[in-house]
Amino acid sequence: MNMVHIAVDAMGGDHAPEEIVAGAIQGARDLNLRVSLVGDPDAIRYELSRGQTDDLQMEIIPACDVIHMDESPVNAVRSKPDASINVACRKVTEGHADGVLTMGHTGAGLIAAMSNFGCIPGVERPAAIVPLLGLRKDVYLIDAGANTEVGPKQLLQFACMGSAYAHYAGGIAHPRIGLLSNGSEASKGNKVGRDAYKLLAAAKNILFAGNVEGHTMLASDVNVVVCDGFAGNVLFKTIEGVIAAVLAQVQDILPQLPAGAVSLLQDHLENIRSINDYARIGAATLLGVQFPMFIGHGRSKALAVRNGMASAKRMITSNVVGAIRRTMEVDE
């Protein structure tokens, strides 16, 4: 197999291009990847010159426009065909690269993927999947924020796509699917959720384990938590906020501990912070489009970029897109 080749949107994100290019260099080296850096050639060349890249397969793809965080994504993606995110997507559809990683405008990444890649036949809306980090192994959340309004059929599709991802990219033999709700009974949830429950319970190609709640989600054996992108985004960010708040409370004990214990506890808390740090994942994976697309936090620094490339490599080599195509065919 050839080296996996990732087109990185060098202009997207709060710390572009410096942190993006720095992370891409790390990723290319650590993960043995080919990288196309898409954006302003002078700016990218300058950032590349600050690292050691002679032995790496990195190239610059010029793109003369950028989509900014405050732009309307639909208009911006349409009116700026030469924005870095559009050029990066075209490099994939042209067969030059295998997938796109962006830390830019989330909505623009979604729209650019939909318009340049198209959806997999049968998929109504793509959805973002993320692992729930270090709190429990092997649990993925879909949709983490791509769709604020969904219908029951879309939630079913999220379940099928999430199941394929957990199996092929996550290595879980028989992923168990839970539907996020406000109670364990089938009668709980809003109207969309109750209708989705029936579809999920009837679906033959997934292992549906019923409703999960905010607290049982982390204690159950469910591998994929399905929800709309509004609830998913709130949940994902709440987890981040609560971990930070709890660790800050734990830290208050440090001045009272004997000297020998202080650094042990500090290291332990730092370790918990880092295993739960979003930068460890780097980027959400967008499922349901015809080619791999990875979208990270706007505030990502080099480490998140490097780790987003690792998520990308895993998904590309396990051909999750192909698996979702097959799932959707069965579904039709």
Place this chain on the structure above:
Amino acid sequence: MNMVHIAVDAMGGDHAPEEIVAGAIQGARDLNLRVSLVGDPDAIRYELSRGQTDDLQMEIIPACDVIHMDESPVNAVRSKPDASINVACRKVTEGHADGVLTMGHTGAGLIAAMSNFGCIPGVERPAAIVPLLGLRKDVYLIDAGANTEVGPKQLLQFACMGSAYAHYAGGIAHPRIGLLSNGSEASKGNKVGRDAYKLLAAAKNILFAGNVEGHTMLASDVNVVVCDGFAGNVLFKTIEGVIAAVLAQVQDILPQLPAGAVSLLQDHLENIRSINDYARIGAATLLGVQFPMFIGHGRSKALAVRNGMASAKRMITSNVVGAIRRTMEVDE
């Protein structure tokens, strides 16, 4: 002022009547409250005989029926007029008690309050408010689970009621209101949320601080977080689950710590657990109905019952219902 008098649904909850009665005895003593225990007289009398109640103002109000957790709340409340929750509500409308506390079926508590008490004129739907416990002081979440489907106008009403509660029961001079969303910009959120944003921004009787997200909520200066009851319930339970998971991770360091540090850290973790423990609040307060109603977890034990009575006393003595009536008049 006379003693505050609370009608306690002695039959509601997983540990009824034993833990309910035990908690009611504690509450009556610690908080100097009058208590009516509503339910099966023999069972209540037996539980009372196990405690010391001679010096307390406690009485038994017979109710011959109970609503079980698996019943449809609307049907059950209508078809069982002599269920303990209905009898407890009538004791309030008749002027005998000031408010109702139940650890029984949440939906039944909501429906019983709506049908027996009625909504305050102008309020379309009551909503449940809870403090976000120990992670940050003075922040309340409304709706914590009473309504899984809401419209923009209802979210505005939740904001007004939450503001009144935070001011009168929470002692916050000028409560700042945040709308839960998936981004800070006004354009974020689902359709209902975006429309609610406009109503909240235009409202003259509240201090609207814009959107809050899962992670900023705990770090901002917002006092009331407004959302629909589905997202609120997910969020509330997620916080509970994440705190438990993080503290379990922290605890893993214990075997490596020197002996002198172990008990210090254990005590500290126990303290964090208890300040974040839902039992410390005991019950959510239902806002928007004509009389005070408090609904706790079905799994509540005596401590939660006692603390739910404390929340009840605070709301009743600060006359939040009267404040909401005045707010709603201004609103019309």
